[in-house]
Amino acid sequence: MGSPCSPHIPPIHGCGRGYAGKSIRSAGAVALGPGAVARLPWRAPCGRTACDPIRSRRIGRRTVKYACAPELSRALSFPASPRPRFAHRWDMRACESPTQCITPTRIRGTILIAPRACPRIVSRPGARVVGAYVYGIDRWIGCYIRLLGMLMLSMLVACGSGSGVAPVYGEADPEATLRFAFASGVTRFDPHRATSSYDNTWLFPVYDRLVHMDPDGQPIPGLAAAWDYGPQGTWLDLELRPDVRFHDGSQLDAQAVRANLERAKTVRGSAVASELASIAAIEILDDLRLRLHLEWPDAALPLILSDRAGMMVAPAAFDDPRLDRRGVGTGPWRHVEFRMGNRSVYERFEHHWDPEAAGVRRLELRLIPDESTRLNAVRSGQLDGTNLASLQIDQARLAGLEVVSRVGVEFLHIHLNRTASHFGDRRVRQAMNHALRRQAIVDALGLGHGQANVQPFPEGYVAFDPESGRHHYDYDPERARSLLAEAGVADGFEFELIVPNISSYLPLFEAVADQLSKVGIRARPRVLEGAQISERFFGATESDAALVQWGGRPDPSQTIDLMFTPGALPNPGSHTTPEVQRLAKAARREIDPEQRKVALQAVTRAVTEEALGLVLSLPPATFALQPAVAGFETWISGNKPEFRGVVVRRRESG
Template sequence: MLLAGLLLACAACGPQPPQVPPDATPDPQATARFALATGVTRFDPHRATSSYDNTWLFPVYDRLIHMDPAGDAVPGLAESWHYGDGGAYLELVLREGVVFHDGEPFDARAVAANIARAQTITGSSIGAELETIVRTEIVDDHRIRLHLSTPDAALPLILSDRAGMMISPAAFDDPSLDRRGVGAGPFRHVDFKLGNRSVYERNERYWRPEDAGVARLELLLIPDETTRLNAIRSGQIQGATIGTLQIEQARLSGLNVQTGVGLEVLHMQINRARSHFGDRRVRQAMNHAIRREAIVRALGLGYGEPSVQPFPEGYVAHADELGRLYYGYDPDRARALLAEAGLADGFEFELIVPNIPAYLPLFEAVHDQLAAVGIEAVPRVLEGAQISERFYGATESDAALVTWGGRPDPSQTIDLLFTPGALPNPGDHSTPEIIRLAAAARREIDPERRAELLKAATAEITREAMDVVLSLPSSTFASRPSVQGMRVWASGNKPEFRGVTVLR
């Protein structure tokens, strides 16, 4: 073993959850406790830095536009929207009668204030997502136009994410906003213990009351997946995200399990400005060296989608013409490509590996497959925060074995990972054709023409071997039988708890 000290823990057999009577009904006064693997950076959505913050933020902050479980844009605080003047502006028609948790009214002025703050506040993590908005025009109390520097087809789904979360303007300068959110969502934020627990209570004035199916919601941080599963079994919590290796354990324990492939990407992300990764032949060789189907079978028990593309089959940006496995497992072809690149004797590179147990066997598999064609991956184990600092910030390592959390709109993933100027693209490497296709897809507001441009961009990214995608992992949530309404979302392991109830 290259990485010593890996301790494999077996989940203890826990008690079977009680059977739910067939005539059980939802308890409107119930408390629901769910555990997550990743904590929240802060409760100010304009400055929160991780896409996995969303699960902690969704209960308290309503968004202008919602995303349904399939990944489509649906009405939220905006009842409808449309582009005007050929995409020169996006007009939102806002829901009437909505108030923030502190009693402040939600209206067009609140939207304009939120967009201005998100664009200008020091430390904003979403300002770049709103950079095409050059000014806002308040048409009336419940209509606002977002005037754009260029048509931006990604904007509706961008507004379904943190960029569309509405903070009460009265709380903008509240020093406690990082610890206690003030929004207009289905739950009010009532307590937060750093690194441990966040508590929410039903917002009785929410515009769609059925979204708050319990009186009290508690989210707990439990990083260890075995501990999370045992907590569900014992009844300490009602549900949690779990790993794919735990699915059968959970089902044998009588738990409900929802699982499905979303927009997350498990990949060996390479800095294409370092090592030999600027050579397309080297990148193609690495892709041919990986046995993706074997990785999914062995490490995911068949859950997940082996793929070389960053989008799943059936998704609007998936390049159907290339298929999931455009780079089939072919070590002989990998060696030939390395020889063409002048690397017949192979090479070595530094690979960052997260200090998370699930990543260690993955590293072993990737290491051995690359070594078989002469490529030596030298591990550097780091904590999550260190990975952001070292790989993306300081760009001081060659590659990282990480999960991309996905984004609501495909243009966001394409722009952030494969075009210059974005933090998630260390080295800023791209190609003129990818830049051209990405920009064209972002500008095209006709859905059918945009879909063709997105597919073309993904095809070019794949042919250029801009990434070493390993798989599209399954997002999995386990819950006790009394929990109803839990769903898997296209956004990945960032569940929303809208409409979730607990039976009496």
């Protein structure tokens, strides 16, 4: 950015008239920038006309004006300056005439932008542009937010491009380093005690699983080359690959697999013991064959073994206190370095059983919580890829990055402790479902990317119930008030809602809280770090609800059992219903695939009708990649990619 672009920034006019004087609460708003701080020591007088025009750029059917400066701040204003309920403070000042420069004297926290018109934008040196987020939604925001997101990158592309010649890439470089960043770190490198499904991304390079999973969620051979159920599902036989080594040089055999599975069931602090509860005994048939004798037929077990429960640790490392920070498995890469809260480094394991798995010699995974920082690092070439927020998708594409996206089994939801507050009453849970405008949240928070849904599974998935559909609870505030009255809380109630200390969750909280407040339900936020949420909400069960994203599981019975049946950590209070428990058990024990599909849909239907969940949407798992990266795939499991077969190509020209 620099010299060709003037620092004088004009207002930008878009697809409509100015803000019509409605309150921000009734019309919604869009926010630019998590944690942005702009301190502008000047204010355009109301007698001043628009700033000097700089450049224009055609974006679709629209022409927008823009300018570049070393640092940019953008703000829109409206006649009234609302005060949010959340922990943001700002002071917006506006001029009356649409031809005048509109500038804030001080913006702290989140910069607000008016919807229902592609608004006038003013930029000025002195603050960074850090992204776009939605703040409170009540109406369709349409093209206005999308134009804003495109505008942000059009400025960067127009002013930051060089010759415009696209680089050409050739063959894969086997000696390359692949650098990737994620918003979530790893809890530990002991897979049996790792507590988050998002740990998997950091564990996959080190650990093979007994069963692997293809991008569509189907089980495929891993360390087990084959598996087969016995009559009526009374056992599951596993046949191991020959000549597989751990990173410490020891051999993987039936003894090592039995030791791993027994440890996963019994080690103190195991996060996967409940998932292996069906295994009654493990019989070694020979060096490469095992028989898992089952307490009951367990149709979920193959895909459970594609998760952390099936990750094989070198037995010599079981009691090594360094295991939490340095994994020892059979995976394509050896774990060579770990810095808590920073990065993890892996190097190719030359004796891996699949020579094509490690397409790069060195893999670096970094923890960068801020979404804009991650995207900027990919744009500048410091990273080869990262996961994106939905509002960054258009920005990444305009920057010339490859964007891959897929809706999977992750979902945003209000995770209720159904034994707290008034949430034990089905009518209250149903009322909350009717109070939410899910499509508005998807349209605004995700610019239309994602799937509005009341079910915990995506449309077309084996456990999705077509009878209930995605809109079983339509937006009906009158019905919500009626249900609350039937439940004896006609005047509403207040509950505590844990909110992650992540920038994109703050506007989501405002949107949800605003919609619930219209039927008298008042959400009181409690902001916690991710690790604290696990400890306080799931462990100590000391709060009413949490606004979080469920990371999904390879098999749908895992999600059903963990969230909606008693005894599992993700079900604080262990609430369920006899019917859901019966149907969940039947779905997990049905070995025939077609019959199991029917059983899974039945339990999903019961969960939906009982309103055991408060699903908001299924956001897409989206990644931005440098053009040199090839072989990267999106997985139905969401933001937990594997790097097997991913390569970095050599740059030949450009």
